[in-house]
Amino acid sequence: MVRRQDRGPPASGCPTAGDAGKDDTTMVYRWLAPLLLMLLGLPGRADEIVVGQSLPLSGPLGEAGRNVKDGIDAYLARVQREGLLGRHKLVWRALDDGYSVERHTQNIRQLVVQDKVDALGLSAGTSHIDAAYPTMREAGTPLIGAMTGASALHGAQRALIYHLRASYADEVRQLVAQAVSVRQRRVFAVWQDDGLGRDAFAALEIALRGAGIELVGQQGVALAQMDGAALAASVRAAKPDALFALCVTPCGVKLLSGLAAESGVARPTPYMLSIVNGEVLAKSVGPAARGTVISQVMPNPRLAISPLVQRYQQDMRSHMGRDEFSYFSLEGYVVAMVTVEAARSALAASPRRSMQDAMKLMLRREIEGIPVSSGDDPGVRPHPVTLSMIGNGGRLIH
Numbered sequence: 001m002v003r004r005q006d007r008g009p010p011a012s013g014c015p016t017a018g019d020a021g022k023d024d025t026t027m028v029y030r031w032l033a034p035l036l037l038m039l040l041g042l043p044g045r046a047d048e049i050v051v052g053q054s055l056p057l058s059g060p061l062g063e064a065g066r067n068v069k070d071g072i073d074a075y076l077a078r079v080q081r082e083g084l085l086g087r088h089k090l091v092w093r094a095l096d097d098g099y100s101v102e103r104h105t106q107n108i109r110q111l112v113v114q115d116k117v118d119a120l121g122l123s124a125g126t127s128h129i130d131a132a133y134p135t136m137r138e139a140g141t142p143l144i145g146a147m148t149g150a151s152a153l154h155g156a157q158r159a160l161i162y163h164l165r166a167s168y169a170d171e172v173r174q175l176v177a178q179a180v181s182v183r184q185r186r187v188f189a190v191w192q193d194d195g196l197g198r199d200a201f202a203a204l205e206i207a208l209r210g211a212g213i214e215l216v217g218q219q220g221v222a223l224a225q226m227d228g229a230a231l232a233a234s235v236r237a238a239k240p241d242a243l244f245a246l247c248v249t250p251c252g253v254k255l256l257s258g259l260a261a262e263s264g265v266a267r268p269t270p271y272m273l274s275i276v277n278g279e280v281l282a283k284s285v286g287p288a289a290r291g292t293v294i295s296q297v298m299p300n301p302r303l304a305i306s307p308l309v310q311r312y313q314q315d316m317r318s319h320m321g322r323d324e325f326s327y328f329s330l331e332g333y334v335v336a337m338v339t340v341e342a343a344r345s346a347l348a349a350s351p352r353r354s355m356q357d358a359m360k361l362m363l364r365r366e367i368e369g370i371p372v373s374s375g376d377d378p379g380v381r382p383h384p385v386t387l388s389m390i391g392n393g394g395r396l397i398h
Contacts, residue, residue, distance in 0.1 A: 071332030282394030
């Protein structure tokens with residue numbers, strides 16, 4: 001990989017009457033190349049792709065964000081090691097937003113408007129991505145991967161968002177089907193009072209009606225003000241046999257800790273979305289997490305039966321120096337993999353494609369079994385959803 005060294009015009013500042021033939025052509029090219037790049041909306045980096053990212057590396061989703069970044073770094077190390085981009089270079093700039101909508105929006109504006117990145121990598125948070133989308137739309141900058149399944153980020157109005165995971169509606173349907181299979185008929189729902197929770201709760205209401213299951217209670221919560229003990233009391237009073245927690249990991253921790261505080265009382269089966277980190281949940285609440293069912297939108301990161309997971313495990317061992325696998329680091333790995341494929345497509349074209357045009361071509365493919373969809377194109381097949389459960393010792397059973 002090499003950095004491009006800009007070649008300026010000749011010392012005279014412009015071609016002279018004495019220049020002829022090949023020299024004339026070279027002179028004209030040197031003047032036209034930067035102009036063409038500017039007209040095409042490219043930031044003048046002919047041999048490199050720059051990807052920007054805003055994700056939570058601190059705050060309530062900090063561990064998940066750091067896992068994502070580990071997966072991205074592990075794949076990029078493979079790209080460097082194997083020279084997958086040849087003489088070209090991919091630069092990945094990650095900024096911490098602490099799971100703050102305001103910081104996320106500021107980060108995206110800096111990356112898109114000031115840094116003029118070619119594309120954006122995986123972001124987390126429905127409200128976060130939605131708030132930043134106008135900046136993306138104005139510049140035509142695609143977002144490759146969204147760590148959310150909210151319907152608000154699908155549709156023709158969000159065509160610059162490329163999805164590598166299932167929607168919350170798909171996850172909720174799978175979770176409800178599981179509740180039906182074990183004959184659970186009474187559901188209490190706790191939902192995060194933001195874009196994530198409202199979207200997932202709307203999908204839950206539809207799924208429950210279709211399954212003939214009664215919604216015996218529901219409560220929206222603000223994570224910062226959430227009272228786990230009081231919420232647990234409301235859940236117990238409704239006597240559900242299934243508890244749907246449509247929120248992020250810290251919310252699940254508070255809820256299950258509150259339910260565990262009163263011993264000798266039958267506890268409903270908890271159901272949670274893929275945005276929840278099962279390992280962190282189990283570490284935080286101990287045995288109270290056992291039996292929690294979590295939907296998953298990536299392959300099992302511990303089961304090396306596919307070439308994708310085999311390479312992921314190999315690269316994570318090389319990068320981390322230990323066996324440390326998670327759904328979140330695998331999602332980061334997949335996002336980096338798809339981004340590099342798009343970069344190869346963009347750099348191979350003459351003139352160079354934009355990353356938006358390169359990502360449009362990805363919609364007709366599966367990348368290592370991972371389908372790609374966008375707001376206005378469902379891709380070649382639906383995104384898969386599987387289920388896991390926290391078992392003894394806090395291990396995820398698949």
